Amino acid sequence: MSGLRSFLARRLLLGALQTVAVVLLVFALTEALPGDAAVALAGDQPDPARIAAIRETMHLDRPTHERLADWATGLLHGDLGTSLTSGRPVGQYIADGFGPTLLLATLTVALLVPIGFGLGVLAARHEGRLADRLISSATLAVYAVPEFALGVLLVTVLALQLGWLPPTAVGYGTDLLGHPAALVLPVLVLLSRPVCSLSRLVRAGMIDALASPYVAQARRYGISGTRIRYAHALPNALAPAAQQLARTIDWLLCGVIVVEALYVIPGLGTVLLNAVAERDVPVVQGLAVVFGVLTVVLNLGADLVAHGLAPRAGAAA
Amino acid sequence: MTKPWTARFALGISVVAVPLVLALLGPLLVGEPGARTASFTVGDGHWLGTDFVGRDVWQQVLHGGRPVVLTALAATTLSYLVALPVGLVGALTHRRWLEELLMRPLDVLLAVPSLLLILLAATVLSPGPVGLALLVALVNVPDAARLVRAAATEAAARPAVEALRMQGETWWSMAVGYVGRSMLRTLAADAGTRLTGVLYLVATAAFLGVGVAPDAADWAVMVDRNRTGLSVQPWAVAVPALLIVALTMGTNLLFDAALANNRRSDRGRGRGTKLPDATRTAHNPAGSEARP
Numbered sequence: 001m002s003g004l005r006s007f008l009a010r011r012l013l014l015g016a017l018q019t020v021a022v023v024l025l026v027f028a029l030t031e032a033l034p035g036d037a038a039v040a041l042a043g044d045q046p047d048p049a050r051i052a053a054i055r056e057t058m059h060l061d062r063p064t065h066e067r068l069a070d071w072a073t074g075l076l077h078g079d080l081g082t083s084l085t086s087g088r089p090v091g092q093y094i095a096d097g098f099g100p101t102l103l104l105a106t107l108t109v110a111l112l113v114p115i116g117f118g119l120g121v122l123a124a125r126h127e128g129r130l131a132d133r134l135i136s137s138a139t140l141a142v143y144a145v146p147e148f149a150l151g152v153l154l155v156t157v158l159a160l161q162l163g164w165l166p167p168t169a170v171g172y173g174t175d176l177l178g179h180p181a182a183l184v185l186p187v188l189v190l191l192s193r194p195v196c197s198l199s200r201l202v203r204a205g206m207i208d209a210l211a212s213p214y215v216a217q218a219r220r221y222g223i224s225g226t227r228i229r230y231a232h233a234l235p236n237a238l239a240p241a242a243q244q245l246a247r248t249i250d251w252l253l254c255g256v257i258v259v260e261a262l263y264v265i266p267g268l269g270t271v272l273l274n275a276v277a278e279r280d281v282p283v284v285q286g287l288a289v290v291f292g293v294l295t296v297v298l299n300l301g302a303d304l305v306a307h308g309l310a311p312r313a314g315a316a317a
Numbered sequence: 318m319t320k321p322w323t324a325r326f327a328l329g330i331s332v333v334a335v336p337l338v339l340a341l342l343g344p345l346l347v348g349e350p351g352a353r354t355a356s357f358t359v360g361d362g363h364w365l366g367t368d369f370v371g372r373d374v375w376q377q378v379l380h381g382g383r384p385v386v387l388t389a390l391a392a393t394t395l396s397y398l399v400a401l402p403v404g405l406v407g408a409l410t411h412r413r414w415l416e417e418l419l420m421r422p423l424d425v426l427l428a429v430p431s432l433l434l435i436l437l438a439a440t441v442l443s444p445g446p447v448g449l450a451l452l453v454a455l456v457n458v459p460d461a462a463r464l465v466r467a468a469a470t471e472a473a474a475r476p477a478v479e480a481l482r483m484q485g486e487t488w489w490s491m492a493v494g495y496v497g498r499s500m501l502r503t504l505a506a507d508a509g510t511r512l513t514g515v516l517y518l519v520a521t522a523a524f525l526g527v528g529v530a531p532d533a534a535d536w537a538v539m540v541d542r543n544r545t546g547l548s549v550q551p552w553a554v555a556v557p558a559l560l561i562v563a564l565t566m567g568t569n570l571l572f573d574a575a576l577a578n579n580r581r582s583d584r585g586r587g588r589g590t591k592l593p594d595a596t597r598t599a600h601n602p603a604g605s606e607a608r609p
Contacts (some may be wrong), residue, residue: 014424017425018424018425018428021425021426021428022428022429025429026437026438027491029437029440046348058457078494099491124407135323137570140569140573141566141569141570142566143569144516144517144565144568144569145561145562145565145566146516146517146520146521146537146565147521148482148518148520148521148524148537148540148558149537149540149558149559149561149562149565150562152544152547152554152555152558153555153559153562155547156547156551156554156555156558160547160548161553167547202437209437211320245417250430252402252428252432253345253430253432254431254432254433254521257436258524258525261525262544271524272436273436275440276436276439276440277526279440279441281441283438284436284437286357288433288437291430291433292428292429292433293428295428295429295430296428299428302597307325
């Protein structure tokens with residue numbers, strides 16, 4: 001069991017290092033501003049009062065290491081700083097946008113897992129035949145398409161030409177659950193890329209596993225095909241797929257930003273894009289830390305699950 | 318050269334042909350820009366109508382493919398220009414600290430979602446097209462360097478390298494002459510995947526307004542800016558969106574078909590099939606999407 005323990009220790013250490021690095025990277029953002037950060041951030045309204053206010057809010061008159069220490073301690077206490085444009089705490093921005101994004105992500109993951117695994121197992125069972133060729137070609141094609149292009153075409157056809165669904169979520173605010181029709185297109189678009197990659201991965205893993213000696217041996221024992229598929233082959237096919245699920249989180253995050261912009265959903269992605277447009281650095285930093293740490297933690301979790309499912313695969317930490 | 322392969326190859330070529338020809342030759346075919354008219358009109362001498370500031374949509378479409386394709390190609394090339402030396406040195410050096418110094422920071426960078434990194438940089442730097450290419454290249458470097466290192470480590474462990482070393486070959490001729498050459502196939506496979514991913518990132522960033530002027534002639538920008546008139550003038554959005562879909566889909570289908578062909582000829586010769594698999598499994602969990 002020492003192998004497992006050292007793997008755990010190494011993987012946890014890497015996770016901790018990545019978290020620290022994310023925090024440092026995000027902090028370095030203000031240092032990357034050319035010239036006087038306060039003047040650069042004031043941008044279009046360079047009046048002295050605003051510059052002074054920015055300098056005050058971001059404590060720019062203090063040395064870098066003190067600001068880093070302050071910011072990091074604030075993060076540990078859940079204090080993410082204050083917005084430059086509105087003076088509201090960043091935590092409040094995140095709390096406002098959290099609901100819609102969480103709803104979108106939960107719905108997407110809840111649908112992604114059964115659809116992705118289902119399609120993958122289906123294709124692997126019919127390897128080389130029509131069903132497999134159709135699924136493989138379709139997933140390969142859709143997987144490369146940017147969400148915004150797919151989304152806007154779906155809106156044009158399904159919402160504007162056929163009138164089946166509302167084109168955007170404008171006017172529904174954060175009460176999206178009350179208007180399920182407005183959620184169909186965003187979730188569909190969010191699913192498009194992850195479903196493709198996941199099902200391709202499950203298919204490849206299942207084909208490998210079904211061709212392995214232990215499956216042949218199980219067949220010789222006369223174990224039923226269903227039991228071999230789901231009790232013996234699938235867990236081994238799951239290990240690479242579990243890691244892909246974490247990669248999918250990265251995509252979901254990119255996807256959420258695009259989809260929220262496209263369908264005008266007031267979630268974290270919209271908050272981030274607005275902050276980027278207004279160069280509201282503290283809000284961008286706060287969101288980046290939340291997103292970054294979330295990605296690190298989910299990747300860590302997926303690696304541990306993958307390791308538990310198939311220790312032989314030896315996830316490289 | 319069996320039938321399904323040629324069919325898929327042909328499909329890929331025919332899907333990618335229209336957007337690629339438009340992107341590369343479009344700017345040469347376009348005439349003088351006409352006077353601006355009312356925005357979001359249909360017909361009236363404009364084949365695809367007018368856009369949000371009253372420009373001819375067809376002319377914008379002819380202009381708008383080149384930035385997407387060129388930025389993506391530049392970013393892919395740039396990421397390899399950095400990743401190749403880093404990965405090769407990381408794999409072939411005997412100094413452990415140098416390897417750690419080169420590769421560990423990349424592990425850390427892999428943890429940050431790519432679009433987030435681009436948006437972060439865009440907040441403070443307001444990049445132009447060149448800046449966007451650099452950013453997209455940067456977020457691709459960690460993954461590409463890891464792949465190069467994995468492929469090079471495998472090639473460097475072969476007996477042939479030991480033989481070369483005993484013959485007193487220089488480090489350079491071993492690294493470039495033998496190891497570099499044996500990695501070409503893996504790199505070609507990866508380049509296809511990477512170009513698809515880069516096209517995705519470049520188009521998505523442009524759609525979100527990173528690295529482009531707000532009224533730029535760029536398919537992704539056209540989709541974004543003309544969305545307001547979607548119900549009156551859908552062509553200004555649908556045509557560039559379809560072209561982007563065809564471009565990304567076709568690129569992916571084409572490279573996959575070419576790789577399937579590669580794999581098949583590999584199997585025919587009975588060697589080399591192991592390399593891509595070995596590099597994939599040596600891949601980081603957060604590495605690029607596996608291509609089964």
